[in-house]
Amino acid sequence: MDINIKGNPGTGNTFQEVHIGTVQNYNPNATTVINYNYGDKPKPTSAPDKTMQQAEREQRKAEIMEYVMRIKCHVANNWRNRYESIWRNILSLPEVEAVVYEPGKQKDTTFNRNLIANIIYIMCEGGVFATDNATTLAECLEGDKDHSVRAKLRQNPDDKNLERHVKALLQ
Structure with a gap:
């Protein structure tokens, strides 16, 4: 690169030639750069990973229980006293436990x-x-009758x- 300066460039100005193949962010004077767009942000751990701590699993289970209790007002009278225990049994099924703690793209x-x-x-x-x-049910669960969960309330699981x-x- 040939730098031809005509006139007075001023004092304290420098000219640098930098050759970099691909640059996401070039911040030569930055002291700290935090960029969450390129994989620096920690991702949530998935359920199948053995590294998920039991405490984290219990926390997610508590969040699920809090979520399903939002619709307890719509439970039939003959199921009210066993609604919570049914959910605990469902969450302990190996088929459910393997996938319920992984949010995916939700x-x-x-x-x-x-x-x-x-x-x-x-x-x-x-x-x-x-x-x-x-x-x-969607309005009770999410506070919005048009929430995307409404469509899932009308279909069986793929498994x-x-x-x-x-x-x-339930028998």
Whole structure:
């Protein structure tokens, strides 16, 4: 590179020639750079990882229980006294436990909200809830009748083995 300066460049000015193949951010005078766009941000750990601590798993389980208790007002009278224990049994199923603690690409959650909604649908079919209206349930769960979880409240989970085990618990 040939630098030709005509006139007075001023005092204290420097000219540098830098050759870098790919630059995400070039900050020559920065003392600290934190860039969360390129993988520096820690990612949440997934459930199948053996590194997930038992305390973290219990925390997520408590969040799931708090989430499903939002719709307890719609539980049928004959299921009210065992609603919480049914959910604890469902969450302890190996098929559920393997995937429920992994949120995937779902936003604003630390657990698989879509799977929980699919299980609620199975419970609606089993007569656990007094209503099977997805709009009503979505509004109780998320505070928004148009939330994306509403669609999942109207379909069975993809895993038929999981569906079979949940239905067996409801017998």
